[in-house]
Amino acid sequence: MTHHRIALIPGDGIGTEVLPAARRVLDSVAGRHGIRFTYQSFDWSCERYVHEGAMMPEDGLEQLRGYDAILLGAVGYPGVPDHVSLWGLLIPIRRGFQQYVNLRPIRVFEGVPSPLRDARPGEVDFVVVRENVEGEYGEIGGRLARGLPEELAVQEAVFTRKGVTRILDYAFDLAGRRGHRLTSATKSNGIVHTMPFWDELVAERAARHADVTWNQEHIDALAAKFVLDPARFDVVVASNLFGDILSDLAAAVAGSIGIAPAANLNPERDFPSMFEPVHGSAPDIAGRGIANPLGAIWSAAMMLDHLGHPEAANEITDAIAALLAKTPVRTPDLGGTAMTEQFTDALLEVV
Numbered sequence: 001m002t003h004h005r006i007a008l009i010p011g012d013g014i015g016t017e018v019l020p021a022a023r024r025v026l027d028s029v030a031g032r033h034g035i036r037f038t039y040q041s042f043d044w045s046c047e048r049y050v051h052e053g054a055m056m057p058e059d060g061l062e063q064l065r066g067y068d069a070i071l072l073g074a075v076g077y078p079g080v081p082d083h084v085s086l087w088g089l090l091i092p093i094r095r096g097f098q099q100y101v102n103l104r105p106i107r108v109f110e111g112v113p114s115p116l117r118d119a120r121p122g123e124v125d126f127v128v129v130r131e132n133v134e135g136e137y138g139e140i141g142g143r144l145a146r147g148l149p150e151e152l153a154v155q156e157a158v159f160t161r162k163g164v165t166r167i168l169d170y171a172f173d174l175a176g177r178r179g180h181r182l183t184s185a186t187k188s189n190g191i192v193h194t195m196p197f198w199d200e201l202v203a204e205r206a207a208r209h210a211d212v213t214w215n216q217e218h219i220d221a222l223a224a225k226f227v228l229d230p231a232r233f234d235v236v237v238a239s240n241l242f243g244d245i246l247s248d249l250a251a252a253v254a255g256s257i258g259i260a261p262a263a264n265l266n267p268e269r270d271f272p273s274m275f276e277p278v279h280g281s282a283p284d285i286a287g288r289g290i291a292n293p294l295g296a297i298w299s300a301a302m303m304l305d306h307l308g309h310p311e312a313a314n315e316i317t318d319a320i321a322a323l324l325a326k327t328p329v330r331t332p333d334l335g336g337t338a339m340t341e342q343f344t345d346a347l348l349e350v351v
């Protein structure tokens with residue numbers, strides 16, 4: 001029996017609705033694969049901020065450090081400014097634990113109509129590898145002359161040789177294990193300093209990964225190609241902001257942002273990695289019990305894979321595919337009327 005200690009951070013809004021679903025699915029596959037999970041739940045959230053003045057305790061990262069992995073729902077809720085909630089919880093975990101790879105797979109499943117006629121099930125199966133700790137999400141900058149006519153805000157994008165090289169190597173290695181094709185998202189035609197540097201490093205790393213065919217696309221054109229021809233992609237590597245935008249776009253092309261998962265990985269395993277759906281706390285539907293739990297459940301499957309249980313992980317993704325292909329049960333984002341819990345029940349019948 002392998003034992004894993006998991007830190008659960010449900011967070012805000014539908015985060016608190018989809019995380020229990022992920023936990024039910026984890027528990028149902030665990031026994032069959034000789035896995036035992038113990039969970040510790042942390043109430044770190046906007047609600048905590050309102051009552052205690054901080055999203056998490058000062059020693060929050062130390063508290064998390066000993067866990068094998070972190071499963072997170074979503075962070076952010078109206079009433080607490082996003083820069084307070086996100087920079088008070090989500091971003092410090094990603095940075096503090098050097099989770100510099102943000103892996104975001106996309107699949108068009110049978111039974112889930114893509115809004116695009118050409119995005120046929122099975123043909124669309126790619127991964128966005130998003131740089132997760134630097135780039136456009138730089139911490140250098142500020143706001144000056146608040147409220148005055150001269151008011152301004154500046155923010156430095158920070159791209160380091162070390163940071164760019166390691167995400168590129170991760171993406172090239174992944175492409176080498178998948179379809180041997182890599183696309184780099186760039187904007188070297190418009191951004192003069194950072195993106196030409198990114199491109200040079202892509203060419204440099206590509207020379208060391210001769211098994212992978214690669215190209216680069218400007219981010220604006222690439223966004224159009226995600227919509228027009230999503231089946232052409234295998235691994236797409238992108239900076240922090242470009243990867244953020246591309247992953248929501250890809251999720252929508254695949255039918256719903258409610259399905260899309262993410263793994264925030266520290267590949268060296270010096271620190272715990274964190275698994276969370278791509279979507280946020282969805283205040284517009286929170287509290288109604290209708291959130292699609294599949295993004296959180298697929299994220300839990302990615303956690304199992306990371307923890308060394310690929311068969312258990314595949315069992316979950318196969319069950320998701322079977323559920324969508326074979327039953328009409330689905331949440332409203334997928335055109336159904338099922339509640340989160342019913343949808344999870346239906347999944348547990350096929351897993």
Ligand code: NAD
Nearest residue numbers: 074075076077082258278279280281282284285291292333
């Ligand atoms: P969002 O992803 O929360 O919602 C966008 C749209 O998608 C909404 O219409 C929502 O109802 C729908 N949606 C999202 N997840 C769904 C699901 N599982 N099932 C059905 N429908 C779903 O994005 P937003 O509205 O831009 O952000 C809301 C809050 O969440 C903000 O505070 C934002 O900062 C935060 N956020 C957090 C994370 C995170 O914790 N990783 C990610 C994105 C946004």
Ligand code: IPM
Nearest residue numbers: 075076086090091244278280
């Ligand atoms: C995501 C989110 C976050 C990001 C926000 C909420 C800070 O959009 O995980 O995709 O931009 O990384």
Ligand code: MN
Nearest residue numbers: 244245248278
């Ligand atoms: Mn995002």
